[in-house]
Amino acid sequence: MASVDAQQQAEAQKFVDEVLLAQPRGFCAGVDRAIEIVERALEKFGRPIYVRHEIVHNTFVVNDLKSKGAIFIEDLADVPPGATLVFSAHGVSKAVREEAAQRGFSVFDATCPLVTKVHVEVSKLAREGYEFIMIGHKGHPEVEGTMGQLREGIYLVEEVADVANVHPNDPTKLAVVTQTTLSVDDAAEILEAVKLRFPQVREPKKQDICYATQNRQDAVKFMAPKVDIVIVVGSPTSSNSNRLRELAERLGTPAYMVDGAQDLQPAWFDGRARVGLTAGASAPDVLVQAVIDRLKQLGAVSVRNIDGVKETVEFPLPMGLGDRSMAELRASRS
Template sequence: MEREVGTGNAGAKEIPGKKVLLAEPNGFCAGVRRAIAMVEKALDTYGAPVYVRKEIVHNHYVVASLRRRGAIFVESEEEVPEGEVCLFSAHGVAPAVRSGAQARRLRTIDATCPLVSKVHQEARRFARDNRTVLLIGHAEHEEVEGTYGEAPEQTVVVENEEEARRLPLPTDTPVAVLTQTTLSVDETAGVLRVLRERYPDLVTPPDGDICYASTNRQAAVRDIARESDLVLVVGSRNSSNSLRMVEVARGEGVPAHLVPDVSELAEERLTGVRTVGVSAGASAPQILIDELLERLDRLGFHEVRLSHTVTEDAEFSMPARLVSPAHPAR
């Protein structure tokens, strides 16, 4: 498969026939790489099984691969036998979960993404300042559940602009805003506009909460959408950041679809398509991207052009206690 590297719109050489425009960056972010590596390290160190509360990241392929190695995924820390190793997922957990794990004497390993941990810290700080925390996000998402749990009596989840307009809080209420890290930048901006109009004393963190990986992948998918007849985003159905990428592409007026894996590629959608844009959510492994590109190649999309939007160089290290564990393998 020939790959011609370009830089998006500027001076890109035209390639006759069908082609793929591959967004860059795509796929794993630093937080996802770290979380997966932590499960693998725990298996190497302590031996199977190790328990993981919820999915370590929202990708079915990753979860299945780790399950084959000996990871056991559970919905609650209460399902973990007392004294066993239990990892918390990259999405973070509420303090009540930590307390429950401690009561069961679990050997916990926290794989929470550092950028999610930052939001938890902000929630605690705003609560100490006696502010009502307006948490923009999806109430059923694990990340929101964890952040909400930091100050449940002082936190209100706001999912969209309509909910922001209907909030019953008086306009002079001291409020602060936090955001789920995997949301659409544009959608969140709309909710923030409504909240700022309603609450003059609204406080936000010094830096935005939407993570660099979500922001970068949304910008990259927007770039390829402008040159594509169709956009395909590799990612699982429960991956919030992947779903937001599909929405961003559609916002550019281009048909866009989520492709959990190549077996779910609806080939009829390629009828009449000359340029197909491809990207992947932050929890999608490279193998799923490669399999999609190989299928597209067999369907006549032989040329692959990279559309580079931004370079990512973030790396998050594992906790020292996991790198040099005090307790050897069982």
């Protein structure tokens, strides 16, 4: 087996030449904020800090926080009375919030502000008598959190065919919201089908798909035609990372998603001299750097950034966890 691996590596070394880095890639402001909330809570209140669901969908991040004293749970019954609890970046339903309050936990909300915006919109329009179509993936915690803002009157649509199964009480009082980490193109296709069936449907004032998801997908659209293969750093549970891989493949470029450098297979690069590299919004830069180092071992001699959008968005921390800016917080981690 070792001789086969050595042969594959030798072959890869003949072909891998250049690595192009998508811009932007990796952590977004919402992920930065969520991780910092857990770290600051640990610093201020000591271990353990309980977190409902994975704070973000990345194995490295979750394991790192576990090592610092975070305990990840799904059922609030697993949290002892009086404990400090953090809601994940994906958001939670009203029922979860109410249960946490009833149990008397000290709660810090790490829900991404862009997800919170969707929750606020749903609650506001529901008071005006609207029902909702939610475009998203069944079982994803963000979708469960958004749909859980209402007890009824919100219909999940995962693909165009599902639109035919939506039967609102009043088609003139129907609004649409989307999961923030969807494929921009897929969401647009479904939205068109919704508008065709329900011409009076109310759309969000601003697209629900977040700026970071949009920017990373745009960067892959720009990069994929210029390379022979795309590597996406991200965990299997990460919706936005999966969408990046799918997008590259849709554009005709072979693409693979890896949790880290250890997942790279030398045979992938046989005959593929130029590698495009990106990372989902929940993947830390340390993993990207490790992948770059591994690609250099496999023969890459040039690594360069592709021009792209420079993100400057910052979100404040909740009250009680400090007032340093996110730029300062990022600098303290590096």
